[in-house]
Each structure stands twice: as C-alpha cells, then as structure tokens.
Amino acid sequence: MKGYLFxxxxxxxxxxxxxxxxxxxxxxxxxxLCQSGDLIGAREVIDKAITTAEQDHPYCWYVKGYIHKEIYxxxxxxxxxxxxxxxxxxxxxxxxxxxxxxxxxNFNNKALEYLSKSYYNDALTLIKSFETSDxxxxxxxxxxFKELMxxxxxxxxxxxxxxxxxxxLAVAYETQYYKDNNDKTLINKAIAxxxxxxxxxxxxxxxxxxxxxxxxxxxxxxxxxxxxNTDIVELMMIQDECxxxxxxxxxxxxxxxxxxxxxxxTLIALMAIYRALNDYDRSEFFEETLExxxxxxxxxxxxxGK
Amino acid sequence: MSLLRTLITILTICVSASLxxxxxxxxxxxxxxxxxxxxxxxxxxxxxxxxxxxxxxxGEFKIGIVGNTPVFDELVYSFASKLVGSQVLTVTExxxxxxxxxxxxxFVSRRSSDKLKEVVQRCAGKPVLVVAxxxxxxATGAEINFVIIDSLIRYExxxxxxxxxxxxxxxxxxxxxxxx
Numbered sequence: 260m261k262g263y264l265f266x267x268x269x270x271x272x273x274x275x276x277x278x279x280x281x282x283x284x285x286x287x288x289x290x291x292l293c294q295s296g297d298l299i300g301a302r303e304v305i306d307k308a309i310t311t312a313e314q315d316h317p318y319c320w321y322v323k324g325y326i327h328k329e330i331y332x333x334x335x336x337x338x339x340x341x342x343x344x345x346x347x348x349x350x351x352x353x354x355x356x357x358x359x360x361x362x363x364x365n366f367n368n369k370a371l372e373y374l375s376k377s378y379y380n381d382a383l384t385l386i387k388s389f390e391t392s393d394x395x396x397x398x399x400x401x402x403x404f405k406e407l408m409x410x411x412x413x414x415x416x417x418x419x420x421x422x423x424x425x426x427x428l429a430v431a432y433e434t435q436y437y438k439d440n441n442d443k444t445l446i447n448k449a450i451a452x453x454x455x456x457x458x459x460x461x462x463x464x465x466x467x468x469x470x471x472x473x474x475x476x477x478x479x480x481x482x483x484x485x486x487x488n489t490d491i492v493e494l495m496m497i498q499d500e501c502x503x504x505x506x507x508x509x510x511x512x513x514x515x516x517x518x519x520x521x522x523x524x525t526l527i528a529l530m531a532i533y534r535a536l537n538d539y540d541r542s543e544f545f546e547e548t549l550e551x552x553x554x555x556x557x558x559x560x561x562x563x564g565k
Numbered sequence: 566m567s568l569l570r571t572l573i574t575i576l577t578i579c580v581s582a583s584l585x586x587x588x589x590x591x592x593x594x595x596x597x598x599x600x601x602x603x604x605x606x607x608x609x610x611x612x613x614x615x616x617x618x619x620x621x622x623x624g625e626f627k628i629g630i631v632g633n634t635p636v637f638d639e640l641v642y643s644f645a646s647k648l649v650g651s652q653v654l655t656v657t658e659x660x661x662x663x664x665x666x667x668x669x670x671x672f673v674s675r676r677s678s679d680k681l682k683e684v685v686q687r688c689a690g691k692p693v694l695v696v697a698x699x700x701x702x703x704a705t706g707a708e709i710n711f712v713i714i715d716s717l718i719r720y721e722x723x724x725x726x727x728x729x730x731x732x733x734x735x736x737x738x739x740x741x742x743x744x745x
Contacts, residue, residue, distance in 0.1 A: 465591065468591060469591050469592060472593070472594055473592060475594065475595070476592065476595045479595035479597045480595070482597055482603070483595075483597065487609060487643070489606060490737075491607075491738070491741050492741070494606050494607070494610065495741065498718065499717065502716045502717055505599075505716070524594070528594050534600065535599045536716040537600060537713040537716050538716070
C-alpha cells in the first residue's frame, strides 16, 4: 500500500509536468500497470521503454527499479538470491546517474534504502543458517548494504550495524567450534570477530564475556586430552599452552566484570580463571563475593538459566 | 566437590540448553579443574617413574589423598584402574593417618597441609612417596612438593630423602624438577 502511494505521488508529479508525461508514454504505462498490481505486465512494458528514447529519462529507470523491487518483494517474497533485486539496484543507480537535478532523489533514495536493508537482512539470515563456506556471500551482501546505504544517505552511521554483524559472525563461528572443538580456526575467527566488536564498542559485555570463555575453554579442552600416555614433557608443554590461554582469557572477563559486577556467570568464570592460573586468593575473593551477593539477595541462589 | 565445581555444574545444566541449540548468546564455561588435572597427571607420572622396592611391586598400586581436594576426583576419573607396571592403580581418600603407610604415594592437599608433618613422621623410613603442595614442604620432610611458577604447576624434590625411603626417582622426574 505504501509502495503504491509512491507511484501515485510520482504520477501526480508527472502529470503536473506535461512535457515529461508526453515524453515517456511507455514509462507512464508501466507505472500505471504497476499501480494496478500487474507487476509482470509492468516489467514487460518498462523493458520496452528502456529500448527507446525514454531510457534517457531518470524517471524511466526509477520506475524500472521500482517494478523490479516490487516483484522481489511481492512475488519472489524477498528471495535471498533474487535477480530482480539486483536489477532493481542497477536501475535505481542508472536513475541517480541521469537525475542531474536530483528531481527524483527522494524516491531513488527511499528505494535504495529499502533494497540496502534487504541485503543486510539477508546477510544476517545467512549467518543464522551458517556454513563457513557462505562467508564470501555474507560479506558480499553486507558490503552491498553499506554501499547502497551510502548512496541513499551519505551521513548514515554504520557502527551499530558493523557491531551486530561482527557479533553475529562471531556467534556463528563459535557455535560451529563448539559442535566439534577440534578446528581451532573456527574459534580464532570467532575471537577475531569479537575483537572487531570490541574495537567499535570496548564495553560490549557479550563480546568480552564470550571471548574470555572462548580462550578459557580452549585451555580446558587441551587439559581434557591429557591421558595416561601423556609423558612429563608433553604435560609441561600442554600446561604452558593452557596457562597462556587462561591469561588471554582474564582481561576480557575482568572487563565484563567491570561492566556487570553482580552477574553470577561472570563471578563464576573469574573464580575458574583465577583458579586455573593458580591464584587461589583471587579465586576465593570472587567465590566469597558471589556468596555475599547471594546472601544479600542481589543474585538468586540458583541460575535462572538466562 | 568444590563450590566452584558445583556452581559450574549447576550453571551448565541450567543454561546449556538455551545457548547453542536455541541461538543463545554465550558459550558455556567448560566444567573442569585444570590444576587438579595437572596435579593428578603428575602424580600418575610419579607413580610410573619411580623404582619401588620389590616389597611394593605386587598387589594394587595405591595412591592415598589426605584432605578434600578435586585432585582426588581427577585421579579417579583419569587414572583409577590403569596399570602401573603390572599393578592396578587405586585411589583412596585417607580418613585416618594410621593408614598412610599402606600407600605407595600419599598426596597431602593444600588445605590439609597442617597434617603434613604427621604424615611425614609416620612415613619416615618407609617406602612411601609423600607429595605435598605447601611452602617449606621439603623442609618438613615431603619428597616432592608442587610449586607455582608464573601460574604454572611445577615440582621440587628431595631425591636423597626419597633414596633413604628406598625409592629411586626416575631420571625424567629429576630432570624436570625445579630447584628448591
């Protein structure tokens, strides 16, 4: 409905300018078909229009972009691999290029904004059903989102989107790693993406907490591989590696603690990390802190599971 | 089981379902005690790298633990029933110090360090390897003592005292010990 209002307002604009209306009859017809809901018919007509002199008019390309966008939205139901969406983007770009007076800038920008966000949503959708092989596609979609949004709104700020995007990728790699903790590249990628999040927002609790856990757990997995065949040299080497990981974990968990000093999970993690580093005094400090907070009713006696 | 371990276990049970399977935000903290695992591994390595007198080369190979420590759980989980030479390893919590001479190795845990002196006195001249984790434990009479160096668990030892008890420490154990 909102989309049709755009077409109607465009047609009104067009009919108040007789010269334009006369110059672009096929475009006008395509816009009318679009307005009536015949998107496929509208596409046939607009594709004819761009083979005529109407192709020099920015409105012609805007209408083409709009029709493809509507097909993507209403017929293809926002298919992640839609070619109509790509066509819509190309047409809108062409319209912007021809629109020297920025007469259609508002319409083009709104269409671009919609299309841009659809690429962002698709990038996140792909992350949710993550396969590591999808990473190139995910980044292509994300880059397209940023490029189109930059065209639509040069002052648009991406920090929140960059943060959420990197965070989603970190969680995706992390989830893959915890399914089979043999592949260290997965957890290294997760940590790298969390570090991107922390570059944007050093106080992001989840990124700090999860990075700390990821380092700590890697150490624990190494410990769990020790068995009765492990000789003394191997044991000492494993210990060196583990302590290095526990030390890497600590600053992240301390940052998480600074932000939420009364969260059960953070306190338990600090107890564990300090204990793993053989610092029993500090481990016991956090154990006592947790017990005190439970006594004071600031933390429930048992985890709520959230 | 320590409070920390209990808490981690409760946390694991409560939150693990909501984390990955349902798209939660945080991985769970792995339930383990790395230091207990390292100490248990060292104790097992001590058992296999000491030449015990013939009188102790038959029957079960017994490790006794003095005090409540997660090292006990780790030893039971990872090494109980394994073979030390031809002997099956058993792990026991020592309730009465009267029993200490029944064991090949007696580990006196950090929180029970006040009992180290009595353990050492009871084991004097007997083929029992006393392992501790306390400051000045060698001076008190333990043969081996765990120490912390830059967050790492290492050990110091007194081979002469071990030899006096009829225990010949293996070259690897001696090689990787830190100087007291």
